[in-house]
Amino acid sequence: MEMMEDVVIVGAGIAGLATAVALKRGCGVREIRRAKSHRGYVTNVSAGDVQQVHFRMANNGGDGQGIRTVHRKVLLEALAEELPVDSIQFSSKLAVIESEEQGGASIVVIHLEDGTTIKSTVLIGCDGVNSVVARWLGLVKIGGGAYLGILTGLAEPVHSGRSAVRGLAVFSQGHGFKQEVHQFVDAGKRAGFVPLNDRELYWFLTYNGDNMPGDPEQIQKQVLEKYAEKFPSSYLDVVRHADLSTLTWASLKFRQPWGIIFGKLSKGNVTVAGDAMHPMTPDLGQGGGSSLEDTVVLGRHIGNSFINNGGLIVPGDMAKAIDDYVKERRWRAAFLVTGSYLAGWVQLGGDKWWVKFLRDGIFYKYLFGRISGLVHKDCGKLPAMSFGDMDHSGKKD
Ligand SMILES: Cc1cc2nc3c(=O)[nH]c(=O)nc-3n(C[C@H](O)[C@H](O)[C@H](O)COP(=O)(O)OP(=O)(O)OC[C@H]3O[C@@H](n4cnc5c(N)ncnc54)[C@H](O)[C@@H]3O)c2cc1C
Structure with missing residues (x-):
């Protein structure tokens, strides 16, 4: 079967669905219930000290304060609802690009x-950390439909040497925790949980190393009996309530910041967004948020090109729009990847005195509470009219 489309988005994760919504509607999705935490606690497991953290914007900005938590499934459903049913093609794996x-x-x-x-x-x-599209951006066409089989433009993501277990915990009678972030740190380990609603909590453990059995039940056992054995009972109780169908383990990869700054992030009318562009370690909690930032910026540039050309896709102008998107995102993405890596390095540091001082005396005391302000970004507004509003003769519906 052969089809012809104006725009194809590969991948229907957060970045792919949000990009489709940004291009189609040029406006927002239905309001999603997001739990907002203004306060958190960081427990130093070996010393038993607990630091209270108030999350705030750098400028103490009113409603923008705090850490927002949203169920990934709820976000994906809300985005998918905005799209015509036939615009998403399920179980279609991209194999080759020419x-x-x-x-x-x-x-x-x-x-x-x-x-x-x-x-x-x-x-x-928008095909995630192992993006086929990102890999293709680095290949050079040598004619006759052949491509040089070496990467020339965008370095592959690398292993960070760290791993993460994450999952949801379900308390059918309610968990009883306030809307606050709880973190627990020990040499080479960081764990935590935050409520999603009255019954569910998101929990995680990140640690230096990349060993873990594959079976969710075994992973849960290892967390309880090996990695977090000495952690407070509140955390262990959350892990015991894990919904095993949501429990995952991942060896964490990231794209090196210089790869993002100097690498080939677009080629003509082809580009990448989300983890495909800038996989990062989860230590600032910005992987999903930065994917959404990409989609607003990309939607703005593509939408404006579309409008300025009377509702037509003009390849040369579209390539410029995509190039402008890459220019706008490059440094921001490199900043977030670097910030996430360093935040993880400090938080997962060893038990030397100066590492503890950096972590407890500087990072948690002065920076952690300001994270939402440090990473805050206004990505501008999407154009009021976009692909969904016009037919291809440039007339508004
Ligand atoms: C441990 C951990 C904790 C995290 N915590 C947070 C957090 O607290 N906050 C946060 O914002 N982010 C967090 N993240 C990161 C976040 O999950 C990702 O950054 C985000 O999901 C990226 O979205 P994406 O759409 O770019 O990629 P993905 O969600 O990976 O989606 C990619 C999609 O592309 C599809 N795909 C892949 N290859 C192909 C192909 N060849 N053909 C067709 N389709 C393909 C996949 O099936 C998938 O649907 C965390 C990640 C980890 C590992």
Whole structure:
């Protein structure tokens, strides 16, 4: 089967769905209930000290204060609801990308694993940390449909040497915790939990190393009996209430910041967003948020190009819009990747006195509470009219 599309987005995670919504609607999604935490506690497990942290914006900005927690499933459903049912093609795995000239313009030819071929003017790779699109950006076409098989443009993500276990805990009778963030730190380990609602909590453990059995039940056992054995009973009780179907373990990868600053993040009308562009360690909790930032910036540039060209996709102008998106995101993404890595390095540090001083005396005392302010970003507004409002003759519906 062969299809022709104006825009193809690969991947239907947070970045892919949000990009589709940004391009189609140019406006927001239904209000999602987000739990907001203004306060947190950090427990130094070996010393038993507890520090209270007040989350605030750098400018003490009113409603923007605090850490917001949203159920990933709820966010994905809210985004998917905004899209026409037939705009999402499930179980379609991208296998190969090529480019070809058509009518004097370059178009992308996408081959799916099921044999489908899609030709598209624009391709946006939102296919996560192991992005096929990001890898393709670094390949050089040598003619006759062949590509040089070495990476020339965008370095692969690297292992951070750290791992994370994460999951949801469900208390059918209610967990009884206030809307506050609880963290527990020990040499080489950091754990925590935060309520999502009255019955569910999100919990995690990150640690130096990358060993863990694959089975969720075994992972839970290892957390309880090996990694967090000495952690307070409140944390262990949360882990005991894990919904095993949500429990995952991952060896954490990130793209090195210089790879993002100097690497090839677009080629003509092809680019990447979300983890495909800037996988980062989870230590600032910005992977999902920065993916949403990408989509607003990309939606703004593509939407403006579309509007300025009377509702038409003009390849040269679209390539410029995508280039402007990359320029706007490069340094921001590199900043977040670096900040996340360093925050993890400080928090997972060893038990030397100066590491503890950096962690407890500086990071948790002066920076942790200000994280929401430090990472705050106004990405501008999406154009009022976008793809969903026009037919391809440029007329508004
Ligand atoms: C331990 C841990 C804790 C985290 N905590 C937080 C947090 O507190 N806050 C936060 O904001 N973020 C957090 N994150 C990060 C966050 O989950 C990611 O940054 C976010 O999901 C990125 O969204 P994405 O859409 O770019 O990628 P993904 O969510 O990975 O989605 C990629 C999509 O592409 C699809 N795909 C992949 N390859 C192909 C292909 N070849 N063809 C077609 N489709 C393909 C996948 O199936 C998937 O649906 C955490 C991550 C980890 C590992």
